Amino acid sequence: MIVLDTDLKPQYNKPKPREIYVYMKPKWEEIKADIIKLISDITNSNTSVEDKWTNLKIGIETTLNLNVPKKIKHKRHSLPWLSNNVKKKIRRKHKLFQKAKQTGKPEDRGKFKQHKRATQKAVRQAHWQYVNKILDPALEEEQVSDNPYLGVIISDNLKWSSHINKFCNKANSTLGFIRRNLKHCNKHFKETAYISLVRSVLDYSGTVWDPYQQKDINRIESIQRRAARFVCKDYRRTSSVASMMKHLGWKPLVERRREQRLVLLYKIVNDLVAIPTEHHIEFNTRPSRTSNVKQLKLLSANTDIYKHSFFPETIIDWNL
Known part of the structure; x- marks a missing residue:
């Protein structure tokens, strides 16, 4: 057995001292x-x-x-991992030290010690980030909080606010374009344009990002309600938008997403799509008076994000 002991230290070029003119003399x-x-x-x-x-x-x-006259200029903070924010903390620490030294007050010395600990922590973090970037070049890429993948914006906090904002803005823009250019067309033509260009955006990957917060649901539904008024050419405040949607045969978008989730779960249960079911799908092996063998076991969740994700949320609807 061979044991290797390595000491990895980042290499950096220390800036050379340079001469500068003292224009004051x-x-x-x-x-x-x-x-x-x-x-x-x-x-x-x-x-x-x-x-x-x-x-x-x-x-x-x-x-x-x-x-x-000239003087030799030595760069004080020549370490490559010291960012501007860290340098500001260091300068602030020196000022607090001088103040505590001059006044001798306990509160000034306490402020200095507190800021000293924070500065040392910031320097250590900056140093380790610099070392990690050297050891793993992939870490040099800029870290982002949101990233699009297959048309869906995934956030680092696992929330869908960024995605909902983006496609709602896109749907509103497209609906405005249709309203400006198709205002003289008949009802059938307007409805076809809405379903093809706007609702397709609102339905895309709805099984993944189906929101549970009422503010997000209302924001999405408001787009379809405006489209219903446009198709029916009825902008009166006394008119019922629900009646217009019923007349057009449009289901609420939240109901459409629920149906899409149930259809996808049916395909998963019957092996019609290549989605793994381990730890998610388990049939009820002990039927009772209120349940049967076709029902699925509920998944326990400790957070709202997981509770309202696809499998836990859809299994509840499946068992109804």
Whole structure:
């Protein structure tokens, strides 16, 4: 057996110290005299433009080197993993230290110690993030909270607010386009356009993101209600939109999503689609007076996100 002990340390190029001019303490009279003489010499010379430009630059650099003092600049925060936010915390820590040192008050010293711990934690986190990016290049990619996949926006908190916002905006935009361009068409043509262009967007993958919060349900239903008024050409406040939808034969979208979930569960139970059923589908092996062998065992859930996901929610509807 071979045992390897490795010590992985990130390599970085430390910036070299550089010289900078201290313009607060120059010899202005000498600089002025040198510049006047330099301009006179360049003007009276018969050289080319390129040579004059080169001589001007060299003359200015020579004058500055002779008449302006310099100092060596060492970059204080040269570590590559120190971001601007971390540097601000470090500077804040130094200010609190100086204040606590001057005043000697316990509250100032307490603030310094508290901020010192927070700064050390931020530096450690920044260092480990830097090391992880070196060891795993995939971590260099920008982290996002929402990401589209097959037309559905998946969020890191497993909520569907971002997806609902996007397709509701798209459906509203399409409905507005239809209302502007098909306002003089007959009812059948308007209904066909709505079903093809708008409702198809609202129904897409409804078995996955079917919302349970009433605010999301109402927002989606409001799009179909506006479409019903448009198709029936009835915008009166006293008119019943429910009657219009019943006349058109439109079911509420929440009911359509419920039916879609039940259809998909039927296909899963009967092996008509390639969706694994382990840990989700289990028939009731002990029927009673109020249940039968076709019913499925309910899934326990500790969070609302899982409780209202596809399998737990649809199994309840299946057993009704």
